Structures are given as C-alpha cells and as structure tokens.
Amino acid sequence: MSFTVYPALDIRQGRVVRLRQGDYAQETHYGDDPLPRARAFAAQGARWMHLVDLDAARAGGYTLAPLLEQISAQTGLQVQTGGGVRSRDDVARILDAGASRVVIGSLAVREPEKVLQWLLAFGPQRLTIALDARQDAQGLWQLPIHGWTENAGVTLDTLARRYADAGMTELLCTDIARDGMLAGPNLALYRHLAALLPGVAVQASGGVRDVADVAAARAAGCGGVVLGKALLEQRMDLGEALAC
Numbered sequence: 001m002s003f004t005v006y007p008a009l010d011i012r013q014g015r016v017v018r019l020r021q022g023d024y025a026q027e028t029h030y031g032d033d034p035l036p037r038a039r040a041f042a043a044q045g046a047r048w049m050h051l052v053d054l055d056a057a058r059a060g061g062y063t064l065a066p067l068l069e070q071i072s073a074q075t076g077l078q079v080q081t082g083g084g085v086r087s088r089d090d091v092a093r094i095l096d097a098g099a100s101r102v103v104i105g106s107l108a109v110r111e112p113e114k115v116l117q118w119l120l121a122f123g124p125q126r127l128t129i130a131l132d133a134r135q136d137a138q139g140l141w142q143l144p145i146h147g148w149t150e151n152a153g154v155t156l157d158t159l160a161r162r163y164a165d166a167g168m169t170e171l172l173c174t175d176i177a178r179d180g181m182l183a184g185p186n187l188a189l190y191r192h193l194a195a196l197l198p199g200v201a202v203q204a205s206g207g208v209r210d211v212a213d214v215a216a217a218r219a220a221g222c223g224g225v226v227l228g229k230a231l232l233e234q235r236m237d238l239g240e241a242l243a244c
Contacts, residue, residue: 001201004224005214005241006080007041007231008050009034011064017054018229020180022132024058030232035070042075044238048100049077050226056084057105065097072098080128080170091118095126103172105130109143109152112159116166128203129163130172131156132179133189141189144176157196164197171202172226178207180229185213187220194221210236214244 009016012027016034020026031037041049051071053064062084071079082103085091094102102122108115108129119127133141133156141156160171173193175186185207193202201223208214209230217225230236 001221001223003218003222004048004201004203005046005238005244006048006050006203006224006226007046007238008052008226008228009037010052010054010228011067012054016232018180018232019054021176022179024054034067035074038071038075038077041238042077045242046238047078048224049079050103051079051081052103053081053083057082058084060084060086062090062094065093068094068097068099082128082130088118088121091122091127095122101126101128101170103128103130105132106145108163109145109154109159112162116163119163119166119168124167124169127168128170128172129160129168130174131160132174132176134176135189156193160193160197160200164200168200170223171197171200172205173202174205175207179205181207182209182229182235183207184209185217185220185225187216190217190220190222211240211244214241218244 011034015032016030018028053062056062078100080101080103081099085104091102104115104127131143134144136142142151143156145152175189185204190202190204203224203226204217204222205226208227214225
C-alpha cells in the first residue's frame with residue numbers, strides 16, 4: 001500500500017488555527033495566510049493536503065469553497081477537505097470546487113445509512129470517512145459525537161467494518177486524547193485498524209511530533225498521516241516527512 005503525507009490546515013474565520021482536543025475555547029492562531037502555506041506545501045513536494053473548515057464543523061455549511069478553488073488552481077495539490085457536510089448536495093458542491101476527496105465526519109457516525117449511499121453515488125475514492133475515537137475504561141474504542149461530549153452507541157470497530165464492507169478505501173482516524181497534544185500517534189490503535197481493515201488506507205491523525213512518528217505510523221500499517229501542529233510550530237520539516 002502506498003503511503004501519503006497530508007500537511008493540514010484548519011481554518012476558522014479565515015485564520016489558520018489549531019484546537020486542543022477539539023475544544024474551540026482552546027484555540028491557537030497561526031496566521032491569516034492559508035493560501036501561501038498551501039503553496040509552500042506544494043513547493044516542498046507535497047501531493048496532497050488536508051483542509052478543515054472549523055466554522056462549518058460547528059455550524060454546518062462549508063465556507064471554504066473560494067479558498068479550495070484557489071488552492072486547486074494555484075498549487076496543483078490534491079485536497080481532501082471537510083467540515084459541516086450535511087447533505088449529498090454539500091458533497092457535490094465541495095467536489096465541484098476542486099476537492100479530490102470530501103471528508104465526512106460526524107454525519108458518518110450519526111447517519112451511516114445516508115453516508116453509505118454516498119459511497120455508492122460518488123465512489124469510495126471521492127470520500128474519506130473520518131471517525132474520531134476515544135478508548136473507554138473497558139478498552140473499547142467509542143465514537144463520541146456532539147462536540148465529543150457523548151458516545152454514539154456504536155464502536156469504532158463495528159462502524160469501520162461496516163464502511164469497509166461497503167467499499168470504503170480511506171479512513172481518517174483521530175485518537176481524541178492525542179489531538180493537538182504532540183504526544184505521539186497511538187500506534188497500537190493504527191496497527192489494530194490496519195489488521196482489521198485490509199485494503200483500507202488508514203490515515204493516522206493526532207499527536208504526530210516528528211519524522212520518526214511519521215515513519216512509525218507507516219511501519220504500523222497506515223496508508224497515510226496527517227501533519228498539523230508539528231508543522232505549524234516548525235517542529236518538523238515537511239520535506240523530510242515526505243522523504244520518509
């Protein structure tokens with residue numbers, strides 16, 4: 001399986017930001033320059049990037065179409081992007097704006113029947129299913145919803161298998177406890193998912209600190225890794241990560 005490095009930008013009110021464990025009250029601002037940053041990703045050799053609309057993730061209604069169009073037109077990057085996707089029309093509009101893949105997160109947990117239909121309608125290669133997980137006291141990986149405040153009532157393993165059986169090819173999985181913490185990726189989780197879902201490219205997200213973590217994620221069987229805070233804070237070099 002090939003391995004893809006996804007430099008990431010999370011956008012809120014036009015600014016590049018990062019949230020700590022998804023908490024909008026714990027936001028760090030990194031500048032008002034998402035397009036130049038995307039150009040820099042491409043200049044360093046990236047083929048893909050990950051783009052998140054944090055405003056839409058909270059309120060619905062994807063707002064980054066103009067930025068997405070500029071990135072697609074000016075950088076040559078393939079973009080996987082999401083935030084606030086609620087309907088089939090949302091998916092179509094984001095693809096029309098230049099996305100290579102649309103990321104479906106909370107709706108994939110709350111309304112899987114709907115999202116399973118979209119896999120058929122758009123093709124699995126155009127969607128990334130994003131499942132944010134938290135391990136409970138019994139060791140099960142639960143899928144919190146509503147701002148990660150309550151469990152959905154279905155486990156990561158069960159829902160991920162269901163999507164894989166329907167043809168899913170890309171799974172973005174974030175360990176909530178490590179999101180924005182620079183504590184290293186949860187390699188045990190990703191080894192588990194790689195074994196559970198043969199043929200699915202599992203994208204590691206959350207906690208990646210350095211190039212060694214990128215190499216470890218690849219060795220764990222991941223098909224990709226999302227790089228956020230470590231890149232923004234210049235703790236790692238994108239070129240070195242891509243070479244890894």
